[in-house]
Amino acid sequence: MAASETVICIGCPLGCRVVVSLDKKGNVTRIKGAQCKQGERYVLKELREPVRTLTTTVRTMDDAYPLLPVRTTRPVLKTLMADIMRETVGVRVKPPVRCGKVIIADVAGSGADLAATTDWKG
Amino acid sequence: MAERIDVAVIGAGPAGLAAAIAAREQGAERVVIIKRSERLGGLLPQCIHNGFGLLYFGEDMTGPEYERVFMRRAEKAGVEARLETMVLDLGEGREITAASSRHGYMRFRPGAVVLAMGCRERARGTLGIPGGRPSGVLTAGTCQRYVNIEGYIPGERFVILGSGDIGMIMARRLTLEGARVEAVVEIMPWPGGLIRNEVQCLHDFGIPLLLEHTVTFVHGEGRIAGVTVARVDAERRPVPGTERFVPCDCLLLSAGLIPENELSLKAGVELDPVTGGPVVDENRQTRVPGIFAGGNVVQVHDLVDWVSWEAEAAGRAAARFADKGKMPFAGKVRVSPGENVKYVVPQYISGKEDVTLHLRVTRPGRKAALRLGGKAWKRFRSVRPGEMIIEKVPVARLSQFISGGELRVDCGRGETGEEA
Numbered sequence: 001m002a003a004s005e006t007v008i009c010i011g012c013p014l015g016c017r018v019v020v021s022l023d024k025k026g027n028v029t030r031i032k033g034a035q036c037k038q039g040e041r042y043v044l045k046e047l048r049e050p051v052r053t054l055t056t057t058v059r060t061m062d063d064a065y066p067l068l069p070v071r072t073t074r075p076v077l078k079t080l081m082a083d084i085m086r087e088t089v090g091v092r093v094k095p096p097v098r099c100g101k102v103i104i105a106d107v108a109g110s111g112a113d114l115a116a117t118t119d120w121k122g
Numbered sequence: 123m124a125e126r127i128d129v130a131v132i133g134a135g136p137a138g139l140a141a142a143i144a145a146r147e148q149g150a151e152r153v154v155i156i157k158r159s160e161r162l163g164g165l166l167p168q169c170i171h172n173g174f175g176l177l178y179f180g181e182d183m184t185g186p187e188y189e190r191v192f193m194r195r196a197e198k199a200g201v202e203a204r205l206e207t208m209v210l211d212l213g214e215g216r217e218i219t220a221a222s223s224r225h226g227y228m229r230f231r232p233g234a235v236v237l238a239m240g241c242r243e244r245a246r247g248t249l250g251i252p253g254g255r256p257s258g259v260l261t262a263g264t265c266q267r268y269v270n271i272e273g274y275i276p277g278e279r280f281v282i283l284g285s286g287d288i289g290m291i292m293a294r295r296l297t298l299e300g301a302r303v304e305a306v307v308e309i310m311p312w313p314g315g316l317i318r319n320e321v322q323c324l325h326d327f328g329i330p331l332l333l334e335h336t337v338t339f340v341h342g343e344g345r346i347a348g349v350t351v352a353r354v355d356a357e358r359r360p361v362p363g364t365e366r367f368v369p370c371d372c373l374l375l376s377a378g379l380i381p382e383n384e385l386s387l388k389a390g391v392e393l394d395p396v397t398g399g400p401v402v403d404e405n406r407q408t409r410v411p412g413i414f415a416g417g418n419v420v421q422v423h424d425l426v427d428w429v430s431w432e433a434e435a436a437g438r439a440a441a442r443f444a445d446k447g448k449m450p451f452a453g454k455v456r457v458s459p460g461e462n463v464k465y466v467v468p469q470y471i472s473g474k475e476d477v478t479l480h481l482r483v484t485r486p487g488r489k490a491a492l493r494l495g496g497k498a499w500k501r502f503r504s505v506r507p508g509e510m511i512i513e514k515v516p517v518a519r520l521s522q523f524i525s526g527g528e529l530r531v532d533c534g535r536g537e538t539g540e541e542a
Contacts, residue, residue, distance in 0.1 A: 014504035058171035
């Protein structure tokens with residue numbers, strides 16, 4: 001059965017609600033509601049492969065500085081966010097840490113690393 | 123007082139750091155940041171999310187990463203810091219009275235001052251929500267500190283009042299950490315923050331955004347047990363019969379930010395009643411000679427990138443003032459907000475320099491036209507109060523828009539007039 005999906009474009013303050021019609025095989029048959037070509041491109045990418053940069057914290061061994069902020073080194077599939085959060089459970093980091101240091105490589109098989117976003121001399 | 127300071131910067135967040143670096147780069151010899159806590163830097167370490175620096179660095183950075191770059195630049199530039207020092211007064215002739223446990227009570231008279239105190243969140247007292255006074259009602263920024271710095275999640279079921287960016291970002295953060303966010307409740311018909319936050323913080327996690335709703339009662343004794351949520355009418359009054367009880371053990375407030383200007387008032391700086399920040403000219407000089415201001419103390423920005431840029435302008439001008447001992451207030455032309463314009467910063471310009479206008483609209487609209495002095499300047503497909511408009515106007519074009527010492531700025535409907 002044919003279906004349609006609605007995606008809100010985040011490219012500009014307009015926030016177009018774009019309706020994408022799909023045929024049985026999931027091919028795009030129609031795209032409606034975007035006010036610009038860039039928006040259409042964003043919406044098609046968001047539909048096919050929605051990605052986000054995930055930022056969170058990991059535990060340290062230091063009560064005075066209990067958390068180290070981290071990020072994925074590039075945007076990851078948004079469906080992987082819960083898996084990444086689970087992988088950070090139980091991680092304990094020790095100083096010194098330099099901004100950019102990899103805390104978990106290829107986190108949750110996302111292809112991105114989870115890396116420190118600050119320096120921590122300890 | 124013997125100590126000579128060229129530029130004193132009050133506040134050490136993104137605005138203070140950027141102003142101090144710019145003042146040094148402009149040639150000021152001794153630039154001193156005065157900061158009440160024990161380290162330089164502001165709230166960015168608790169803003170662990172990304173979206174910073176896209177404009178300034180062309181890079182998607184997190185808060186800690188953005189601050190780190192400015193801290194390193196400040197160190198390299200030879201910016202001095204007076205930490206754990208509280209400014210008590212800013213008086214006649216820019217005299218700063220401060221106190222610290224290490225240096226005691228001190229007074230100095232710097233060549234110029236930059237106000238960079240940032241802003242604070244509206245707390246429950248200013249929102250006037252009826253009900254009890256249980257614990258578990260806190261601002262979104264306080265919660266952000268608990269969760270991201272101290273490692274403490276202050277509840278399990280949250281309601282967030284106000285759809286400011288920090289509130290939406292905390293909705294996502296709390297959900298990722300395993301808490302449940304029942305709803306984000308917004309009194310206006312449109313969200314308070316950026317579109318990208320509505321999509322990536324709320325829609326991504328299925329968190330309901332209740333527009334034209336508000337919290338009308340806080341329930342619970344000792345600890346909050348829930349809130350009453352009701353729909354509001356066009357005058358923002360609760361509609362009887364629409365109330366419902368939403369259980370929660372934490373209510374976060376994300377209902378606006380207020381520039382922090384107690385010190386500015388002591389110094390006799392005139393404030394704009396709409397922005398809540400000092401009235402400034404294009405150099406970010408206030409009405410008091412030698413006192414400059416930049417960043418969220420002037421106007422609450424959406425993006426830290428603009429905080430940095432605005433504060434740099436203030437820092438450069440402060441260095442020039444300190445060098446020359448004077449700089450006239452560029453007050454020849456009053457910039458006045460017209461149709462659908464809530465405010466414009468700077469409030470005054472000379473008309474003899476390129477100027478960057480920062481403005482917010484009152485109402486959202488489609489096909490809006492920005493008019494300067496009644497003449498079409500730029501068309502927008504859409505404008506929203508939550509997204510600041512920033513327009514650079516070259517001096518060559520300015521004169522044709524100025525009449526009778528006024529630059530009027532309108533942002534009403536475009537010529538075509540239709541509402542899409």
